[in-house]
Amino acid sequence: MISFEPTEDDTLMQSSVADLAQKALRPKMREHEKAREISAEAREAAFELGLGLLGLPEAVGGAGLGLRTAVALEEEVAAGDPGAAFALAGPSAFGTCLVELGSTEQQEKYLAPFAGAGGHTRFGAVAFGEDKPVVERAGFRTTATKKGDAWILRGKKSYVRNAGRADVLVVFAQVDESAGWDGLAAFVVKKDQPGVGVGERETTLGLDVADVGSIVLEDVEVRDDARLLGGDDFASSLLRFFAKEALLVAARATGLSREAFEIAREYVDTRKAFGKPIGHFQAVAFTVADRAMDVEASRSLVQRAAAAWDAGEPLAACLLHTGHAVSFALEAAMRNGDTAVQLHGGAGFMRDYPVEKLMRDAKQIQLCVLTSEQADQLAAAAELGQKVPLGLVLPTPETQSTLV
């Protein structure tokens, strides 16, 4: 049955997360941005709510909740502070990656610590991106070479969220350079392993409260059991990881859209020009109406995609819905951020108002996990019933790099 009404449990959870977002995150948004981290207090409060773990299997300390719940909660957090959605503690993308690519033993081994005491100080990361294409072939520069029953990792990974904070991460490397995208593999690496180095933290346009940096691998030796095989079909599992993670980003983008829209709506009610509230001019009112439709459409598409995964629809259908949701929600977030600043006029440009931050965050969100362009390629390939071209769909320096 088609229904748009969340379960009672979800509604309750959503309201407690909204409470946290509006009371603990929103008032501290500028403070956190300046400090370039979320305070331990706020991280602890989020951890106590179980945020960041809810979607993980129960076996590893998660709540085993579906994506429909996850996207609703991500939207709330991001409505409080989009940066916080990327900077709170927890396994984050590392969790999704382990669930999709790792074995049950690997999930238990690496994810259990996140659920234990002090979880608010633990971060995970996925080191996927690189900053330079390999001109002569498809794939990455970072390599993994077999040595006995171990692998030696060499190279540098860029645009890694939580590069500095994570104590455990998944590193993607080429095990077969001649095989292009088919020669890609994933390994779990601990930060304290010999040879692992962290590059300087980057300062970013938006979402700067999140830690972004690079990981340098100098002859890092990992055991074969740290390799994530991705079940029978590594490429499909990899796509699932990127699609689900991108869907969570789309949910955050929806939260950002909603907040930017609400702030703009309040502003056009109160700001007067030519003797009346500016919202009473058609040029302004129609823009507000367009952005309201953006929020509504983004949320519906995100819910639709989440429901497809939860219901176990065929992979192509899940990828199609996810592609639609991601590309729409990311572009809608940028429109909403832009509109909110525009309707504030000069005031919107000032840091006294939150909208300039939302606009910067919106641009940054568009470059997280999958871009609209990549999501469009994904949706088209799924719609045409084709083998998904990884090189066009996944973030690479050959097309567009993203922050994972």
Place this chain on the structure above:
Amino acid sequence: MTIEFSLSKKQEFLRDSIQNLTKFVIRPQSLAWDKAHGIPETFLRQMATLNTSMTSSTKKESGEKEERGESTGNFGMKNLDTLLVTEELAWGDAALPLCMPGPGLGGPPVRGTGTPEQKKRYLGIFEDMSESLKYGAYALTEPGAGSDVAGIRTSCRKEGNDWVLNGRKCYITNGARASWNVVFATIDPSLGRAGHRAFVVEKGTNGFSVGRIEEKMGLRASETAELVLEDCRVSEDCLLGGEASYQSKEGFMTAMKTFDNTRPIVAAMAIGIGRAAYEYARDFVKENYALTRHVPRVAAIYERLAKVGRNLSAARLVTWRAGWMADHGIANAKEASMSKALGGQAAIAACIEAIEICGVEGTLQKDHQLLEKWFRDIKVYDIFEGTGQIQRIVISKRLITNLKSF
């Protein structure tokens, strides 16, 4: 309850049977109907038997709901069911949903504000259409009043127990063939909305005549008529809802209530046409842009296709939500307008892009007549039932405080 998008068994059955009909019966005749420039009467007669059986099988259920004051769509179906069916029908032929016999747009105001006698008298005639096709219609637009509905000039004045109507109505779907039209008129234009009255004018009434049948860009299988009222005299029991119901703003609200119910349906029609064009372009890409080897710029084509797909998908979900809200008794004026605005836009873009994706081939009537037909059919979906701009007025009034008018 939970958030989900799967169809019920009944809905699946409904959709599948209509898909069979559209694919094997309707779509193959679509171009011929367009060329014939008139409603596909033969086909509709064949269908009438099926409609009658559909109506009687669901009548009991819908009767109960109407007593409880819940809104029901066509044939006693729930709003959501109606949306699913409508999208499929429009996929089969863009004009067909507008040609379906029944009260049409005249239904909601009669159902919503008619007295019990009026409901029985005007809606009762549709119970049996085995002999002939029957229509109702909705006559609001005038040459001088389109979006500005409040500016209608068709006049009505009371004479004894009768009302006398004078004026012209235009662009009335099925207006010429309708057994009755809901005609909006004013007792005094200076009163604005408060002066509006809605009448049910039956075919054959003295002073009521049909003007010209319009030649249109698209939707040529739907009939659009001009209506002329010259000292058209109707008895006072033709005043919809009775005189007492016009003490408030009801008259105008009668017109508007119709739109809350019908805008999502019109959005579903648009989405059905847009989907038809989208699938056509998708199949064209599959067949012509070979993928066994690298084709230059294929990624750009993919991106165009995906943009069309996502906008249609977004519009469909917002439309479903508007229908779902109506089924659950939640006020949905804003969402109904959103669905109409998004559906119209997404579908127009779909029909334009489908031609672009196919290249100049897409404009050749010889090979791709459907594409050029949909391109002509779809434009009016951002115009009738409230233009895209009017939808934005409706939406913004519900978002911005104390916004009465611009």
